[in-house]
Amino acid sequence: xxxxxxxxxxxxxxxxxxxxxxxxMAHGGGGTLSNQLIQKMFLSQFDNEMLxxxxxxxxxxxxxxxxxxxxxxxxxxxxxxxxxxxxDLAVNxxxxxxxxxxxxxxxISAGFIIEEGxxxxxxxxxVLSMKEAAKKAGVQIVTGDTKVVDHGKGDxxxxxxxxxxxxxxxxxISAENCSVGDKIIxxxxxxxxxxxxxxxxxxxxxxxxxxxxxxxxxxxxxxxFKVTNQIHVLRDPTRGxxxxxxxxxxxxxxxGMLIHQDTIPMTxxxxxxxxxxxxxxxxxxxxxxxxxxxxxxxxxxxxxxxRKHPLGKNSAIIGEIVNENPGTVIMETLIGSKRVVDMLSxxxxxxxx
Amino acid sequence: xxxxxxxxxxxxxxxxxxxxxxxxMAHGGGGTLSNQLIQKMFLSQFDNEMLxxxxxxxxxxxxxxxxxxxxxxxxxxxxxxxxxxxxDLAVNxxxxxxxxxxxxxxxISAGFIIEEGxxxxxxxxxVLSMKEAAKKAGVQIVTGDTKVVDHGKGDxxxxxxxxxxxxxxxxxISAENCSVGDKIIxxxxxxxxxxxxxxxxxxxxxxxxxxxxxxxxxxxxxxxFKVTNQIHVLRDPTRGxxxxxxxxxxxxxxxGMLIHQDTIPMTxxxxxxxxxxxxxxxxxxxxxxxxxxxxxxxxxxxxxxxRKHPLGKNSAIIGEIVNENPGTVIMETLIGSKRVVDMLSxxxxxxxx
Numbered sequence: 001x002x003x004x005x006x007x008x009x010x011x012x013x014x015x016x017x018x019x020x021x022x023x024x025m026a027h028g029g030g031g032t033l034s035n036q037l038i039q040k041m042f043l044s045q046f047d048n049e050m051l052x053x054x055x056x057x058x059x060x061x062x063x064x065x066x067x068x069x070x071x072x073x074x075x076x077x078x079x080x081x082x083x084x085x086x087x088d089l090a091v092n093x094x095x096x097x098x099x100x101x102x103x104x105x106x107x108i109s110a111g112f113i114i115e116e117g118x119x120x121x122x123x124x125x126x127v128l129s130m131k132e133a134a135k136k137a138g139v140q141i142v143t144g145d146t147k148v149v150d151h152g153k154g155d156x157x158x159x160x161x162x163x164x165x166x167x168x169x170x171x172x173i174s175a176e177n178c179s180v181g182d183k184i185i186x187x188x189x190x191x192x193x194x195x196x197x198x199x200x201x202x203x204x205x206x207x208x209x210x211x212x213x214x215x216x217x218x219x220x221x222x223x224x225f226k227v228t229n230q231i232h233v234l235r236d237p238t239r240g241x242x243x244x245x246x247x248x249x250x251x252x253x254x255x256g257m258l259i260h261q262d263t264i265p266m267t268x269x270x271x272x273x274x275x276x277x278x279x280x281x282x283x284x285x286x287x288x289x290x291x292x293x294x295x296x297x298x299x300x301x302x303x304x305x306x307r308k309h310p311l312g313k314n315s316a317i318i319g320e321i322v323n324e325n326p327g328t329v330i331m332e333t334l335i336g337s338k339r340v341v342d343m344l345s346x347x348x349x350x351x352x353x
Numbered sequence: 354x355x356x357x358x359x360x361x362x363x364x365x366x367x368x369x370x371x372x373x374x375x376x377x378m379a380h381g382g383g384g385t386l387s388n389q390l391i392q393k394m395f396l397s398q399f400d401n402e403m404l405x406x407x408x409x410x411x412x413x414x415x416x417x418x419x420x421x422x423x424x425x426x427x428x429x430x431x432x433x434x435x436x437x438x439x440x441d442l443a444v445n446x447x448x449x450x451x452x453x454x455x456x457x458x459x460x461i462s463a464g465f466i467i468e469e470g471x472x473x474x475x476x477x478x479x480v481l482s483m484k485e486a487a488k489k490a491g492v493q494i495v496t497g498d499t500k501v502v503d504h505g506k507g508d509x510x511x512x513x514x515x516x517x518x519x520x521x522x523x524x525x526i527s528a529e530n531c532s533v534g535d536k537i538i539x540x541x542x543x544x545x546x547x548x549x550x551x552x553x554x555x556x557x558x559x560x561x562x563x564x565x566x567x568x569x570x571x572x573x574x575x576x577x578f579k580v581t582n583q584i585h586v587l588r589d590p591t592r593g594x595x596x597x598x599x600x601x602x603x604x605x606x607x608x609g610m611l612i613h614q615d616t617i618p619m620t621x622x623x624x625x626x627x628x629x630x631x632x633x634x635x636x637x638x639x640x641x642x643x644x645x646x647x648x649x650x651x652x653x654x655x656x657x658x659x660r661k662h663p664l665g666k667n668s669a670i671i672g673e674i675v676n677e678n679p680g681t682v683i684m685e686t687l688i689g690s691k692r693v694v695d696m697l698s699x700x701x702x703x704x705x706x
Contacts, residue, residue: 011477011481013473013474013477014477015473015477017473020473021472021473022469022470022471022472022473023467023468023469023470023471023472023473023476023501024469024501025469025501025503026501027467027499027501028467028499028500028501028502029501034499037499038497038499041476041477041480042463042480042497042499045480045481045483045484046463046480046483046484046487046493046494046495046497048493048494048495050460050493050495050496051493051494051495051496051497057496058460058462058495058496060459060460060495062418062459062519063416063417063418064416065415065416065418067517069460069462069495069496069517070462070496071462071463071464071496071497071498071513071515072464072498073464073465073466073498073500073513074500075466075500075502106413106415107403107411107413107422109411109422109423109424109515110395110399110424111424111425111426111464111513111515112426113426113428113466113511114376114380114381115376116375116376116377116378117375117376118375118376119374119375119376120366120368120370120373120374120375120376121366123376123394124364124366124367124368124394127394127395127398127399128364128398130398130399131398131399134399140399140401140403141399141401141404142399142401142403142404142411142413142422143403143404143410143411143422143423143424144391144395144399144404144424145424145425145426145513146380146381146387146390146391146395147381147426147427147428147511147704148376148377148378148379148380148381148382148703149381149428149508149511149704150378150508150703150704152505153507153508154506154507154508155502155503155506155507158466158500158502158511160424160426160464160498160513160515162424162462162464162513162515164420164422164517166415350501350503351500351502351503
């Protein structure tokens, strides 16, 4: 049954009632359903070149200067977790989205939606944490907004940040730059943020051991660009993990990817926690890691530089861009077989960021 | 009893437990309590010159170009109301905040926090409404984010927008520019947004008659600047109404204001609704009105120009900047007496925008 209700301009809701009459958690999970919602609902209507890039942020030119502009809302639960809290996450997340456009982040906005009854001391902790994160990242929080909603119409605190940065002339980051032979680098051990949140939420014993990797990556990116301008793609694998990030790039570039399971950096604790929780680490959110795709002849130099930075010391080359299976990510597993790494289809980890 | 808990850096929560242990609705109401929360919690920590301006947006320079950057979250209830919905409100609100900095708004971000179970058709209506509002205002929605929260942890949909605009060289808007003798103009009939929302919420009979004034004011502002660059202050009197907006400017400029009740434009329906609801229209939100403060010798020319624009046709001079009572707004009432118009102290109208 097609949805026959027409609203405004005679435009029919592009998600038929037979599929989803109501929004479900997975529409915000960063996987296939999120993707469909964004494509059909938002991109189809807010139609413009910048949005179509489907980058972590919009890139536009004013005068002779290119800018990156990005936003994210944070609804993570719990708001305090090992390794961070919703405050530093909100600052780091937007700093990272801007950095992934090749831009130097400068200014951040902060919009708070606070639930009535939220502890003033907790708000204070969040504020101090944002202050500290902004200081570390070298950005300024320059404008903001505070709303309060009735008790039971929120969940402690939600924070939106938006940010703006400038892109140096010589830098050009886009999924469409990928070429066959390019190397894929990940900047460190994966899945720590997601596992830290899940452990905290479930009260698991890993809680004390596994910390979120929440961190601002602009310093690392800056160092990488000191070595070369020839970086084709940067992406921070947040919701949906490295699998969703790689799939998005593969689809956008219409090239294939081959990754090697044995090269993907991960701690033993995270591996164990994932097994216990029944989670695939490839789909788990990171908040202080990046993926870089760049020409093979630069890869070792950039890798070396990355490893000098505290946030990149476990960087590794995990794969390459290939001719085969365009739009698809294939993983060579530990036992030597190959399998398709799909985009996350449902909601693996709700409210992870 | 002082709050003795110290957190992080040894900084004590600046709002003592004896005052407010928890956040209350009025902390988001746009009045005195909001102001205190913002001052003590946010401005004290996110300390920088731009934030200290306490403008509707931040103003900064990159290269030789000045920019305005602003954000607002929208939590209005109900989300559909006479004259608009949360979608156009979210676009218009940020367009207006940027315009009030004297800037031409260009690009907008949209962050959605959707409650699980929200009707897909309602989301579609909101999206189409945002699209239409952006088109009317001549801005592009270039980047976004979608989060879904559990049923009962939100209220249908909250939308954050942030936006960026460029400020022409010759324009300089700041509360500190106010001078004694300056005229105060309001661009039309006040209190319509707030009364429309309250009527819709309470199911009052006015519902059909009183419509929100939600509109983008950048076109009107552009026309005003065609007449003169000598406009000292622009402000859109949203939460807290014209009273809060004028008080903020009076305090920031440390000058007095005298306004004349008989000159304030308002419809008979809004007057009647306010009487019935026990509301003071001076404290009620507007979403398509601006206050301009400018030299007396320009006031009539600018007023004339404003009245030519559909959104300014009921513009009026409602008062002037005076030497007496610095930091205070005084109103000459209909019966000729004078009274202080305070900043809204509590929460008159929760979730009005």
